Amino acid sequence: MDTVGLNSYLLVAAMLFVCGVVCMAVKRNGIGILMGVELVLNGANLNLVAFARYTVLGLDGQVMALFVIVLAAAEAAIALAIALNFYNNHLTIDVDRGSELQG
Amino acid sequence: MFSTLLNQILSDSTGQPFGSLQLFGPELTLSAGIVLMLLARLCGIDRRLPTHWIALWMTFIAFSLGVFQFVEFSRSDLGTVEYFSGLMVFDRFSALFRLGLLLFLIFTITLTVISGIPDRDDAPDFYSLLMGASVGMLLMGGANHLLMLFLGVEMSSVPSYAMVGFLKGRKASSEAALKFVVYGAGAAGVMLYGISLIAGLLGTAEFPQIAIQLQTLFAGESAALSNPAIRLLMLGILMLLVGFAFKLSVVPFHFWTPDVFQGASAEVGGFLSVASKSAAFVLLVRTVLAFVTPASSADLGQIYLTLGLGIGVIAAITATFGNLAAYSQTNMKRLLAYSTIAHSGYMLMAIAALIVLRAGLEPGSTGYDDRCARAVEGLLYYLAVYFFMNLGAFAITALIRNETFSEEIEDYAGLGFQAPILAIGMGMCLFSLVGLPPLGGFVGKLFIFAAVYDSGFVHPLMWGILAIGGLNTVFSLFYYIRVMKTMYLQERPATARALRVPAWSYSGAFVLILTLPLLLPLGTAVQLVSGVAKRAAMSLFAGL
Numbered sequence: 001m002d003t004v005g006l007n008s009y010l011l012v013a014a015m016l017f018v019c020g021v022v023c024m025a026v027k028r029n030g031i032g033i034l035m036g037v038e039l040v041l042n043g044a045n046l047n048l049v050a051f052a053r054y055t056v057l058g059l060d061g062q063v064m065a066l067f068v069i070v071l072a073a074a075e076a077a078i079a080l081a082i083a084l085n086f087y088n089n090h091l092t093i094d095v096d097r098g099s100e101l102q103g
Numbered sequence: 104m105f106s107t108l109l110n111q112i113l114s115d116s117t118g119q120p121f122g123s124l125q126l127f128g129p130e131l132t133l134s135a136g137i138v139l140m141l142l143a144r145l146c147g148i149d150r151r152l153p154t155h156w157i158a159l160w161m162t163f164i165a166f167s168l169g170v171f172q173f174v175e176f177s178r179s180d181l182g183t184v185e186y187f188s189g190l191m192v193f194d195r196f197s198a199l200f201r202l203g204l205l206l207f208l209i210f211t212i213t214l215t216v217i218s219g220i221p222d223r224d225d226a227p228d229f230y231s232l233l234m235g236a237s238v239g240m241l242l243m244g245g246a247n248h249l250l251m252l253f254l255g256v257e258m259s260s261v262p263s264y265a266m267v268g269f270l271k272g273r274k275a276s277s278e279a280a281l282k283f284v285v286y287g288a289g290a291a292g293v294m295l296y297g298i299s300l301i302a303g304l305l306g307t308a309e310f311p312q313i314a315i316q317l318q319t320l321f322a323g324e325s326a327a328l329s330n331p332a333i334r335l336l337m338l339g340i341l342m343l344l345v346g347f348a349f350k351l352s353v354v355p356f357h358f359w360t361p362d363v364f365q366g367a368s369a370e371v372g373g374f375l376s377v378a379s380k381s382a383a384f385v386l387l388v389r390t391v392l393a394f395v396t397p398a399s400s401a402d403l404g405q406i407y408l409t410l411g412l413g414i415g416v417i418a419a420i421t422a423t424f425g426n427l428a429a430y431s432q433t434n435m436k437r438l439l440a441y442s443t444i445a446h447s448g449y450m451l452m453a454i455a456a457l458i459v460l461r462a463g464l465e466p467g468s469t470g471y472d473d474r475c476a477r478a479v480e481g482l483l484y485y486l487a488v489y490f491f492m493n494l495g496a497f498a499i500t501a502l503i504r505n506e507t508f509s510e511e512i513e514d515y516a517g518l519g520f521q522a523p524i525l526a527i528g529m530g531m532c533l534f535s536l537v538g539l540p541p542l543g544g545f546v547g548k549l550f551i552f553a554a555v556y557d558s559g560f561v562h563p564l565m566w567g568i569l570a571i572g573g574l575n576t577v578f579s580l581f582y583y584i585r586v587m588k589t590m591y592l593q594e595r596p597a598t599a600r601a602l603r604v605p606a607w608s609y610s611g612a613f614v615l616i617l618t619l620p621l622l623l624p625l626g627t628a629v630q631l632v633s634g635v636a637k638r639a640a641m642s643l644f645a646g647l
Contacts (some may be wrong), residue, residue, distance in 0.1 A: 043296060071261075082281055089272070090277070101278055
């Protein structure tokens with residue numbers, strides 16, 4: 001049990017974060033970008049929970065993680081509704097195809 | 104255990120005269136309003152009683168509660184009161200911001216009633232989103248904990264995404280909402296990661312604790328950038344600033360602003376442009392004061408000074424970019440979006456001045472708190488003027504759209520003679536946005552530039568930023584004047600629809616109420632407003 005330290009958790013969280021940012025940057029599919037956001041949020045959550053376990057941050061970290069989970073769900077609900085609305089109007093979910101607004 | 108918790112929330116055991124729930128009254132009233140509106144639709148009451156009356160009345164009650172608290176609090180000698188076990192804080196600063204925001208909400212609801220943007224069926228949804236976003240912004244104004252910071256930012260953003268996409272079946276609206284949600288969710292994710300790093304490094308997430316922890320953390324060590332802990336702290340702060348930069352539409356995180364403002368209705372644009380920006384600025388002031396304290400060591404102060412100068416440079420770039428990009432715009436809402444970016448730049452200069460003064464001045468030197476407070480006071484004054492002039496510009500855009508069904512600037516030709524009240528009101532708002540002398544915007548700019556000038560004594564780069572800010576004011580005159588030129592110097596095409604907007608109508612009266620305060624800052628009103636702003640700003644520094 002004790003062989004896994006704080007650093008391992010932080011490393012996994014950082015990997016999740018980087019994967020999420022790369023996913024947000026390269027994906028052109030709206031849903032794909034939202035999946036990247038989820039990865040970033042979960043990376044941060046893993047950080048918080050790991051800090052709660054290993055540092056003096058304590059319960060604060062776990063409470064924050066709980067709130068973030070709830071918020072992520074609310075945000076996903078809104079984002080998916082907006083993506084569906086975009087699809088209904090454009091018949092695609094490719095964010096680059098939204099080109100009405102430019103200048 | 105539950106009853107002790109309830110008791111603690113209802114009547115504070117800490118011996119303070121203000122209970123947590125009591126201080127949270129305005130937010131609770133707004134939340135109750137949301138529930139009421141949704142219940143009213145469930146029971147079919149909204150067929151008889153229009154929903155906007157519920158929204159208006161609940162906001163009005165919340166506003167009265169806020170006024171009551173403000174007066175009551177001013178009478179007591181309390182500097183700051185922490186409530187909900189330190190998650191939130193109540194002082195004059197947050198009390199004043201709360202009053203301003205609730206007043207703004209009343210104005211916005213009135214505007215939507217006059218311009219009729221949500222129809223009868225959609226009204227409960229629209230006003231729930233509007234009031235929900237406002238609750239989030241109120242949380243931002245009183246945040247005292249990194250969790251509340253994130254919650255406030257998200258609670259104000261998530262309903263905004265939906266409001267932007269509210270014009271159903273319009274291609275532009277759905278595109279604007281998708282762009283907004285994609286950028287917004289990304290920025291929020293990065294911000295949260297930054298928060299997790301800061302909280303983990305410092306072992307605390309409460310604002311008053313942050314400074315203390317920073318001191319103990321770097322007590323014996325050098326706090327230069329060679330220290331890995333400092334690098335981690337700076338990484339966290341930068342990620343936190345990314346979230347703020349998105350909310351404030353600061354370069355390079357401004358891409359969403361023009362698209363979102365053009366795709367959304369002008370009423371929503373006005374709400375986002377004023378309320379969301381002012382909440383973010385108030386929260387940024389709180390965050391800055393939590394990190395940058397007089398007690399920070401010399402090394403850390405040096406890093407903060409560099410950070411403040413960097414923010415100043417970014418502010419100058421933002422103002423310049425916004426003004427330059429606004430030149431070529433043909434759509435009024437898009438023009439106002441770029442003008443919003445430019446104004447974020449001006450206001451960010453006040454934040455930069457605050458950081459530079461706080462980190463660069465010798466703590467305990469004469470007028471240390473006073474000079475820092477003046478930067479916050481300038482920001483508050485500017486926000487107060489910005490409230491009227493920017494909402495005025497968006498409101499008149501919406502009212503003209505209702506008459507001509509167009510938001511293109513070329514379609515404004517000849518409006519100066521057909522709808523004088525709208526054209527004169529627009530002129531006052533735009534000239535005030537430029538900062539021409541008799542109008543309110545001038546005094547606001549003066550206050551901010553005075554703070555930036557003062558910070559120039561710490562580092563001369565700030566004088567350069569001040570010069571760029573001054574030049575920008577001149578640039579901006581041209582594109583605002585182009586709108587006025589179209590209104591007054593061009594003939595209205597014979598085929599165009601004639602307008603009838605008499606001064607004695609609801610819309611005329613609304614425009615008058617919004618634009619007349621811009622003329623007020625001619626005399627004693629300046630002293631009155633700046634006095635209130637000064638006391639609110641000073642309350643932030645009293646406890647330190």
